[in-house]
Amino acid sequence: MPSQQFEDREGSVWIGSASGLDRLRDGPFVTYSLPEGLPSNGSSPVFVDSQNRMWFPPVAGGLWWFQNGNRGRVKLAGLDKDVVYSIAGRNSDLWLGRQQGGLTEMHVAGGHFTARTFTQREGLAQQSVYSVLEGRDGSVWAGTLSGGVSRLTGNSFTTYTVADGLSANTVAASLESSDGTMWFATPGGLSKLAKGKWQAYTRKNGLPSNNINCLLEDSSGVLWIGTTGGLAFRGARGFQSPVAAPAPLRESILGMAEDAFGSLWLATSNHVLQVNRSQLLRGTLVGADLREYGLTDGLRGVEGVKRHQSVFKDTAGRIWISLNRGISMVDPARLTRNAVASIVHIQKLSADGRSIDLDHPFHIPAHSHRMAIGYVGLRLSEPERVRYRYLLEGFDRGWSERIAEREAVYTNLNPGSYRFRVMASNPDGSWNRNEAMLAFTIDPLYWQTWWFRVSVAFVFGLSATVLYHFRMYQLTRELNVRFEERLLERNTIAQELHDTLLQGFLGASMQVHLAADLLPTESPAKYPLAHALKSMAQVTTEGRNALRGLRSSNSTLLDLENAFRNIEKELLPQTGDAPRVEFRLIVMGKKRTLHPVIRDEVYRIGREAALRAYQIARATNIHVELRYSSRAFHLLVRDNGPEVGSTAGESTGTRMSVSVMRERANRIGARFLIFSGPGTETRIELVIPSRLAYQYELDRRLQRLFGRA
Secondary structure, eight states: OOOEEEEOTTSOEEEEETTEEEEEOOOSEEEESGGGTOSSOOOSOOEEOTTOOEEEOOTTSOEEEEETTEEEEEOGGGGGGSOEEEEEEETTEEEEEESSSOEEEEEEETTEEEEEEEOGGGTOSOSOEEEEEEOTTSOEEEEESSSOEEEEETTEEEEEOTTTTOSOSOOOEEEEOTTSOEEEEETTEEEEEETTEEEEEOGGGTOSOSOEEEEEEOTTSOEEEEETTEEEEEETTEEEOOTTOOGGGGSOEEEEEEOTTSEEEEEESSOEEEEEHHHHHHTOOOGGGEEEEOGGGTOSOOOBOOSTTOEEEOTTSOEEEEETTEEEEEOGGGOOOOOOOOEEEEEEEEETTEEOOTTSOOEEOTTOOEEEEEEEEEOSSOGGGOEEEEEEETTOSSOOOOBSOSEEEEESOOSEEEEEEEEEEOTTSOBOOOOEEEEEEEOOOGGGSHHHHHHHHHHHHHHHHHHHHHHHHHHHHHHHHHHHHHHHHHHHHHHHIIIIIIHHHHHHHHHHHHHHHHSOTTOTTHHHHHHHHHHHHHHHHHHHHHHHHHSOOSSSTTSHHHHHHHHHHHTSOSSTTSOOOEEEEEEESOOOOOOHHHHHHHHHHHHHHHHIIIIISOOSEEEEEEEEOSSEEEEEEEEOOOOTTOSHHHHHHHHHHHHHHHHHHHHTTOEEEEEOOTTSOEEEEEEEEHHHHSHHHHHHHHHHHHOOO
């Protein structure tokens, strides 16, 4: 049966035959390991010379080369019996750092190799050389496993250790920056040698870890440091980690290289990454600026190896990466971004484990605790690298972080309408702006409906109003009872005083008059009796005034306006030298009937205030204002006398007068205020709440509301 072929929208070719379905897809990486004829699966340093010959030393030992499908092994200088830790070189010369054999220089001419070796006998610090660097001046730096770093110039070595300023005697990598500064990566920190002076940098200086694995200076002169705690760089503010670096950049960085297009290639303990260098420096990485490669890209493993120079850029611009499962090569110039967007689709919706049919308009049952929305990005190639972002309108404040999970879960959502939106990105980080949307409504329980809440609020408000008015009605009735009792008590006392004490006093006064009339004119007792009669007349007058104050009048005092107009007569000067008083009465608002006790106390307080202004403060202008309003009754007495208590002569009288007025106000539940100051008029104000002042009108309102009690 002939096979069938089909190319999908992503560029993959599908071949269907009797034996099954196969897919052919171009990956960016080419990997070399045992199937391609290498003697091992990698885990070694890698180097490519100017002839595009790849050099790699197997972990078990020896040195091999690979070129155009051909391979070979180098056996001279004992290299086949030793482990090569590192390879460096320029043109046709290679420098090899060995586990036991020291430092070997190998010259390559066509297919012929010559070599010479330097050991401790020639001045090398140690036989175990872990890292090798050939400087611009032709000198060679050999970083040893535990003896420091040795510099070979000509045929002589100069060794530097911790005693000279090196951070540690183990040197994992060396770098010569563009300004000639030497940098050394050690487990104890980063060491710098410039103009013969050493300087050390550690976590205190901004590095994520003291254990440094690899170094790189990029095309813009920025120094990058790969540590066991993540990636760092040396910027204008010193050493620092990239802002908001994703989790892979916080892993152990084992190798780094920069391509010609502004990207950093990193091998970490668990990832192979391509990062936009400029965006990483700015701290503005987005999804498309960081690409992670995996097995579907042609890699056979994603774990980096701890070897000197495990990531290398050759003269053609290709990136070579040594991993745990082979040596992989990628050509950045041939990388193309896959513009094919991932199509996102919402698959399911469930409430508390019950599936909801998406084919019809639907409502979520009331009081559902757990909502789960499943979605998928439709992509045939690399579906595991599709990333998602979602937003639940009506709940979320913004889009979620990019995630790989294909389900969004919400718990205890309030009743209401929601719209779920989700978008997907392709493996290159490009987002498909055609979102998938799902609108749904969560039904409320009866006690969560608007009409129930309005009803509860209405009932509560009505109950509070009824309780308030009922309580005011009770308090008012209690106060009315006390007022009536006080009024009856005062009338009884006035009657008894009039019928007993005052009448008896008048009778005694008449007897004294008769006795005085019977005495001769020249009698010495005549004058004392006349003086006693004058005193008795004054006491009688004061007693009558007191009785008038105790007993409520049924005529004059029923009208406060008329009662206050009578005060004007008391303010008329009694002698010719007394000052003339301008008295003015103002009535504002619709007149209302006051309770008799309230009315009497208002009159007494107003009369006391007016008399204080005339007799004590010597005022010449006295204004009395009666104001009726729906909320309160106001009495205001203003005069142009001096400040209250401003002179010693009036202090005692003023204090007594004010004290009497304040006591009267407190007895009827009123507010008593005095405003007085130098150069201003004196204001005495009495404020009585309407529920106390307009007793009869309040009674009628309450009786209509509650019925007659």
